[in-house]
Amino acid sequence: MPELPEVEVVRRGLERWVAGRTVAEVEVLHPRAVRRHPAGGVDFAARLTGHRLGTAMRRGKYLWIPLADTDSSVLGHLGMSGQLLVQPSDAPDEKHLRIRVRFTDSDSGSAAGAAGTELRFVDQRTFGGLSLHDNTPDGLPDVIAHIARDPLDPAFDDAAFQAALRLRRTTVKRALLDQSLISGVGNIYADEALWRSKLHYERPTATLTRPRSAELLGHVRDVMNAALAAGGTSFDSLYVNVNGESGYFDRSLDAxxxxxxxxxxxxxxxxxxxxxxxxxxxxxxxxxxxxxxx
DNA sequence: CAGAAGTCCTGGTCGC
DNA sequence: TGCGACCAGGACTTCT
Known part of the structure; x- marks a missing residue:
C-alpha cells in the first residue's frame, strides 16, 4: 500500500539508478500490467526500446520517466502492491514479476554503479502498471492532466485548495481522496490527518472554517513529511524498494x-x-x- | 454536471 | 484439514 512518501522514495531511486540509461529490451510478462497502454504489451515494448530514459518525475502517486528526444513518457502507478526494483540481471525472477526492462549496459557484469542491473515491475495484485503516453506542453503525461498537484509540490496552491474544499458539497474524507482536488492522499493518511485535526470523516466540507481547513492541510503535509523522512533513508542501496520492508510499516500510526x-x-x-x-x-x-x- | 456507487484483482486470514 | 467468505484499496467507469 504505497502512499505518496513511498512513491517519492521510488522516484529518487529511479533518478539515481536508471536515469540516462538506454533501453535495450522490454519483456511484458502479464497483460494486465500494461492495461493502461491501449496498444498493448508488444507496442509498449517496441516503443520503449532504443530510447534513453530521463529523470523520473512524480505527481501524487503517479511516476513518469520522460523518454529523451521524444515528447512522451513512461507512466507508472504502483497500485496497492506494486514495486519498481533495480535488480542485478542475474537475480532470480520474483514470483509476481510483470515487466522487465533491460538496458544496453545491463550485462556489463561487475562494473560499479548501475551497470549490470535491470528494472523490474513486480506486482502481486496487478492494480498498478506501466504505460506510454504523449506529454502535455507542461511535460505531463496527457492521461494524468486531471490529477491535482500534491501537497508536497512547491507549486501547490494552499489558498485555492481551501477555497475549493469549502465549495464542495461532500464530506471531508471523500474530498481528501478526490485526486482532482488534491492528489497523493490515500485511506491511511486521510485517517491520520483527520485524527490530528480532530475532524470526523463525515464532516461536510462546507462547514470547515478557513483556519480549520488550513490546519487540516498542514496535518496532511506533516504526516507525509514525517513518513518521507522515515523512509527516505532506507533506500541507500541497490534496490528501488517500496514495500513494507523499507520502513513503511515502521512509522507510527495514530489512527x-x-x-x-x-x-x-x-x-x-x-x-x-x-x-x-x-x-x-x-x-x-x-x-x-x-x-x-x- | 457533481457526487456517489460499482468495479477490478489476488493472497492472507478467519470461521465453520 | 478444507473450503468459502471476507478483507485490503487507488482510480477508473458507470450510475443517479
Missing part, C-alpha cells in the same frame, strides 16, 4: 488500524467504521460526528 486501542490523545478506544468498501478509523471522543449526520 489507521488501531481499532479498540486507546486514542493516543485521550485514551478512548478507537473505532473502525465501514466506509466506501474500506474502513475509517477514528476516536469517538476527539472526532465527534457532525450533528446532522445521517
Amino acid at each position: 489507521y488500524g488501531r481499532e479498540d486501542e486507546p486514542c493516543r490523545r485521550c485514551g478512548t478506544p478507537m473505532r473502525r467504521r465501514p466506509w466506501m468498501n474500506r474502513s475509517s478509523y477514528f476516536c469517538p471522543r476527539c472526532q465527534r460526528p457532525p450533528r446532522a449526520s445521517a
